[in-house]
Amino acid sequence: MRIDETHRKWFIGSLAVLxxxxxxxxxxxxxxxxxxxxxxxxxxxxxSIAFAFMLFAGLLGARKMVPVWxxxxxxxxxxxxxxxxxxxxxxxxxxxxFRFGVGLTTVLMWLLVVxxxxxxxxxxxxxxxxxxxxxxxPLETVYEQIGRVRSQLVVEAQTVVEEASAALAxxxxxxxxxxxxxxxxxxxxGGLTVASGLQVDEGASDQLQEFFRRExxxxxxxxxxxxxxxxxxNRSQSMFQQLRLLLPPNLHPSVDxxxxxxxxxxxxxxxxxxxxxxxxxxxVHIPVxxxxxxxxxxxxxxxxxx
Amino acid sequence: MPRRVxxxxxxxxxxxxxYFKQAHPLRSWRLWLSILIPAxxxxxxxAQRASSQKIYSxxxxxxxxxxxxxxxxxxxxxxxxGFRAKVSDDACSKCHDAPAHHADKAIFTVSCGSCHVxxxxxxxxxxxxxxxxxxxxxxxxxxxxNPQYVRVVKGFDxxxxxxxxxxxxxxxxxxxKLNHYVHLRPHLAxxxxxxxxxxxxxxxxTAMDGTWPYGMPQPVPxxxxxxxxxxxxxxxxxxxxxxxxxxYVNQCAGCHVKDLQFDKRFDQAAPHDKPEVVQAxxxxxxxxxxxxxxxxxxxxxxxxxxxxxxMKLPLxxxxxxxxxxxxxxxxxxxxxxxxxxxxCHVMIEGSPLPTVAKSSILxxxxxxxxxxxxxxxxxxxxxxxxxxPESRQTADxxxxxxxxxxxxxxxxxxxxxxxxxxxxECHSYHDWAKERPTKGTFTIPQLRAATSR
Numbered sequence: 205m206r207i208d209e210t211h212r213k214w215f216i217g218s219l220a221v222l223x224x225x226x227x228x229x230x231x232x233x234x235x236x237x238x239x240x241x242x243x244x245x246x247x248x249x250x251x252s253i254a255f256a257f258m259l260f261a262g263l264l265g266a267r268k269m270v271p272v273w274x275x276x277x278x279x280x281x282x283x284x285x286x287x288x289x290x291x292x293x294x295x296x297x298x299x300x301x302f303r304f305g306v307g308l309t310t311v312l313m314w315l316l317v318v319x320x321x322x323x324x325x326x327x328x329x330x331x332x333x334x335x336x337x338x339x340x341x342p343l344e345t346v347y348e349q350i351g352r353v354r355s356q357l358v359v360e361a362q363t364v365v366e367e368a369s370a371a372l373a374x375x376x377x378x379x380x381x382x383x384x385x386x387x388x389x390x391x392x393x394g395g396l397t398v399a400s401g402l403q404v405d406e407g408a409s410d411q412l413q414e415f416f417r418r419e420x421x422x423x424x425x426x427x428x429x430x431x432x433x434x435x436x437x438n439r440s441q442s443m444f445q446q447l448r449l450l451l452p453p454n455l456h457p458s459v460d461x462x463x464x465x466x467x468x469x470x471x472x473x474x475x476x477x478x479x480x481x482x483x484x485x486x487x488v489h490i491p492v493x494x495x496x497x498x499x500x501x502x503x504x505x506x507x508x509x510x
Numbered sequence: 511m512p513r514r515v516x517x518x519x520x521x522x523x524x525x526x527x528x529y530f531k532q533a534h535p536l537r538s539w540r541l542w543l544s545i546l547i548p549a550x551x552x553x554x555x556x557a558q559r560a561s562s563q564k565i566y567s568x569x570x571x572x573x574x575x576x577x578x579x580x581x582x583x584x585x586x587x588x589x590x591x592g593f594r595a596k597v598s599d600d601a602c603s604k605c606h607d608a609p610a611h612h613a614d615k616a617i618f619t620v621s622c623g624s625c626h627v628x629x630x631x632x633x634x635x636x637x638x639x640x641x642x643x644x645x646x647x648x649x650x651x652x653x654x655x656n657p658q659y660v661r662v663v664k665g666f667d668x669x670x671x672x673x674x675x676x677x678x679x680x681x682x683x684x685x686x687k688l689n690h691y692v693h694l695r696p697h698l699a700x701x702x703x704x705x706x707x708x709x710x711x712x713x714x715x716t717a718m719d720g721t722w723p724y725g726m727p728q729p730v731p732x733x734x735x736x737x738x739x740x741x742x743x744x745x746x747x748x749x750x751x752x753x754x755x756x757x758y759v760n761q762c763a764g765c766h767v768k769d770l771q772f773d774k775r776f777d778q779a780a781p782h783d784k785p786e787v788v789q790a791x792x793x794x795x796x797x798x799x800x801x802x803x804x805x806x807x808x809x810x811x812x813x814x815x816x817x818x819x820x821m822k823l824p825l826x827x828x829x830x831x832x833x834x835x836x837x838x839x840x841x842x843x844x845x846x847x848x849x850x851x852x853x854c855h856v857m858i859e860g861s862p863l864p865t866v867a868k869s870s871i872l873x874x875x876x877x878x879x880x881x882x883x884x885x886x887x888x889x890x891x892x893x894x895x896x897x898x899p900e901s902r903q904t905a906d907x908x909x910x911x912x913x914x915x916x917x918x919x920x921x922x923x924x925x926x927x928x929x930x931x932x933x934x935e936c937h938s939y940h941d942w943a944k945e946r947p948t949k950g951t952f953t954i955p956q957l958r959a960a961t962s963r
Contacts, residue, residue: 237641238627242568306629307565308555315551343516346525348534353524360514461514468516480536487539491547498548499555506566509595510586 205282205330218287222294225250229298240301242309242507247299251507254295255500261289262497265490286327293320308503315496322489333482340478341471347479350472351427358424361465365416368458372409372451408450415447420462424469427476434466435473570631577957585628597623605948608940625939636934640665640921643933659878665921666931675875675909682907685856685867686756690901690908700724701764709891709898712761715750715883724764725757750884755873758782762854769850772842774812775799780846785863792842796835807834815841820848875909879936 229250233240241247264285267273275281296316304313337344345353419434429435433443444463448456558565562580571579578584585602586595602622625642626635648664650657660671674680693712697704701724711723758766759782770779776795780788800806807828816823821844828834847864851857856867874881892898894910901908919931 235641235645237624237645238630238639239641241627303569306569307558307567309568311551311554343518343521345521346529348529348532349525352526352529353521356524457513464514464516483536487536487543490540491543494544494548495551499551502555509593510566510582 205279205286205327206334207286207327207331210279211283211287214283214287218291221291225295225298233301240298241303242299242301247301248507250295251299251504254292254299255504257288257292257295258493258497258500261285261292262493286323289323290320292316308499308506312496312499312503315492315499318492319489319496322485322492326485326489329482329485333478337475337478337482341475343468343471344475345472347475350476354424354427354469354472357465357469358421361416361420361424361462364458364461364465365412365420368451368455369409369413371455371458372412411450412447415443416462419443420466424465428473429470435470437467437470440466440470567629569629572628572630572632572635574635575628581957597628602626603948604951606945607948608942608945637930637932638934638939640933643937643939647933666919666933666935667916667921670912672912673876673909674878675907676911680907682905683870683872684904686854686869686871687856687904688854689904690898690906692902694899699765709895712756713753713891715753722760722764724762725760726763726767751880751882752874753883756871766854769853770846772845772850773815773838780842780850785843785847785851785865788846789839789843789863792839793835796838796842799838800831800835807831811837811841815845817844817848820844875907876936880938881936 228246229240232244232246236244236246242251261284264281267275267278267281271278293316296313300309300313304310419432423430423432423434434440440463444459444466447459447462451459555565563582564580566582570576575585583595585597587598587601588595589598599622606622620642625638627639628635644664647659648662650659650661650663652658663670671677675682692698693707694709696706698707699705700707705724707724714722754760756762763782767779770782772780772792773795776799778795781791783791803809811825816825821840825837826833828837843863847857851866855869858865858867886894894914895908896910896914897906898908916931918929919935920926920928921931922928923930923932
């Protein structure tokens with residue numbers, strides 16, 4: 205969620221609550237006989253409000269699980285989650301008098317720190333990453349379908365290669381002297397060495413298939429770059445340029461198609477990477493939040509007891 | 511062969527429209543971690559709870575209570591059907607049963623824990639924060655309207671009044687004449703020749719060597735300092751806190767015994783005692799002398815025994831044994847009561863004998879505060895009692911001024927590389943003189959079994 209002008213009311217409200225909390229805390233901490241702590245009326249008030257905010261923030265998960273609930277717009281819940289969750293951290297610090305305590309309270313404080321920091325990181329990522337993703341990956345696909353799309357790309361590339369090979373077998377003699385000479389200067393294409401200009405046409409089909417089998421198919425089939433040459437855009441362009449020299453001009457559109465497939469695969473990898481960054485923090489934030497709420501409830505009950 | 515074209519429409523055709531029904535690794539991880547991490551937290555909590563209730567502790571116990579680290583129920587007595595286990599004053603009073611600051615609790619009643627906050631790991635729980643005191647003493651209100659003490663005290667270096675003994679209306683109740691300036695002069699006449707006296711020749715802590723350089727060969731055990739029962743208020747008074755009271759036999763007799771010499775015919779000086787005792791001593795001495803010296807009637811009176819202006823001259827000639835004894839005793843009385851005793855004491859005229867004004871030398875000047883000389887032993891005496899070497903008057907109160915204490919003690923001392931200036935450094939809230947005895951309830955195995963779990 206982008207933090208834009210639509211957050212103005214939440215921002216002002218949260219700032220006001222924070223200022224009030226600070227304004228109360230400063231004289232309270234200076235005049236309380238034993239300093240600020242969770243056992244005083246003010247300390248308990250801070251703690252109760254902060255825990256209520258945390259509970260509300262935790263309810264976002266339930267709200268998402270049942271989207272048909274008519275309990276306010278999802279955006280409002282998200283903004284509440286963000287701003288009230290943010291407020292809960294300073295309020296808990298005021299509750300504890302900036303002490304981490306021992307035993308359960310120490311664990312709770314560290315859980316809160318983890319949740320708070322991961323939440324801040326998440327908010328920053330959610331603010332910047334979607335725009336970055338749109339800029340760098342114009343044709344974004346559904347993340348969960350990337351594996352399926354990759355499989356389709358393999359099939360598509362294989363079809364292109366087979367069609368090109370078939371066309372190549374019937375038109376070897378049509379290669380021009382100029383093409384042969386140019387291909388003679390070729391060196392290595394993705395690890396395949398072109399032996400000589402004269403062998404280009406005769407071996408082009410084999411080399412195209414070898415290139416596909418050894419370089420392109422593994423790269424497209426697997427997720428991530430895995431250190432392969434085609435994962436690098438510059439090296440990929442170079443390799444396909446060599447391929448164009450190897451193949452007759454009428455097959456260059458096929459090479460373009462193969463290069464486009466590799467480009468799409470690179471975008472899929474990049475999207476995967478961005479998606480993991482954009483959502484990976486939730487693997488920390490959500491589970492630790494549940495643990496925090498659980499132990500926080502125990503702490504609240506035991507604080508009433510002791 | 512058509513060129514490959516990427517459009518959103520083409521991309522959409524690749525989608526499996528039921529994709530959202532399938533579990534995705536990231537979501538699966540999130541789900542499992544959301545179960546696993548709270549479960550780990552619960553298991554950790556249960557394991558901690560099984561070993562002790564320390565998991566609930568808000569902090570380490572104070573040093574004195576640390577032995578009760580796992581004996582929560584000693585202080586946290588359950589009430590309200592077993593749920594509520596707040597520490598009550600009764601739990602504290604089981605071991606520390608002393609009346610509060612005011613006997614009339616209606617004036618000011620606070621729970622023990624509001625001042626003595628546990629679970630802070632403090633080395634000394636009795637050392638309370640100043641705010642505990644200043645919540646009242648920063649603006650002391652009393653039912654009568656006029657507080658007995660200073661109304662506004664906000665801390666040691668913030669609006670703390672000068673020590674009571676040094677305020678303008680204060681006076682030294684002492685009735686023994688002493689000139690510190692003279693006593694600290696060089697080449698003072700000592701028992702065996704010129705001496706340079708030092709503060710510690712007369713002012714010492716009890717724990718020091720029992721002999722005195724200017725006392726009698728056999729020192730007299732010193733009583734504990736006592737000022738109108740005030741010392742009894744302070745539970746933590748230690749043997750090395752205060753100077754031992756001044757006694758003639760220990761601190762003065764070495765030099766001043768000659769002032770009690772009353773007759774050259776006797777080596778023995780008069781006793782340092784009440785006039786009645788002194789006179790009885792003289793009567794006995796002269797009776798004994800007359801018995802052993804039948805020709806005493808014809809002995810002339812030594813001129814140094816006649817104090818001009820204190821007796822009618824010429825002295826009558828004694829004709830009988832009794833007349834002679836009466837005259838000798840009269841001369842001794844005059845020499846002692848009008849000269850020897852008056853050197854140090856205030857003599858009150860009376861008949862037939864004068865009386866000696868009560869010495870009233872204060873052993874403690876801070877009537878509502880504790881002080882330990884031993885804690886300040888790294889300082890020279892005059893570092894604090896700086897006016898002493900120049901003091902010529904008995905009435906001079908040589909107590910250090912509060913500004914002298916503030917040179918080292920600050921409210922937030924330890925945080926400013928200074929000595930603590932907390933109220934509790936000097937003042938005691940409870941009247942420990944009225945502490946009631948408590949009865950222990952633990953055996954050592956019970957205590958050890960609990961702490962070694």
